[in-house]
Amino acid sequence: MDGWVSVYADSFAPGVEMRKQILVDAEIPCVILNRQDSSYSGVGFASIEVQLLVPKDFEEQAQSLLQL
Numbered sequence: 777m778d779g780w781v782s783v784y785a786d787s788f789a790p791g792v793e794m795r796k797q798i799l800v801d802a803e804i805p806c807v808i809l810n811r812q813d814s815s816y817s818g819v820g821f822a823s824i825e826v827q828l829l830v831p832k833d834f835e836e837q838a839q840s841l842l843q844l
Contacts, residue, residue, distance in 0.1 A: 804838050806838070
């Protein structure tokens with residue numbers, strides 16, 4: 777995704793969802809990029825990271841909020 781940067785990544789998808797909500801509440805546009813296959817959850821493939829992306833212009837603001 778051109779113009780978007782990862783501000784958080786984790787293999788625990790619910791944790792990424794919680795952080796996305798922090799950004800949504802702050803009205804920062806964001807999307808989750810999840811390349812995990814739910815068919816293999818818990819079979820060793822769960823180490824693939826789920827990424828939280830924001831537009832480049834919001835990177836500093838998002839990083840600041842997520843460091844709390």
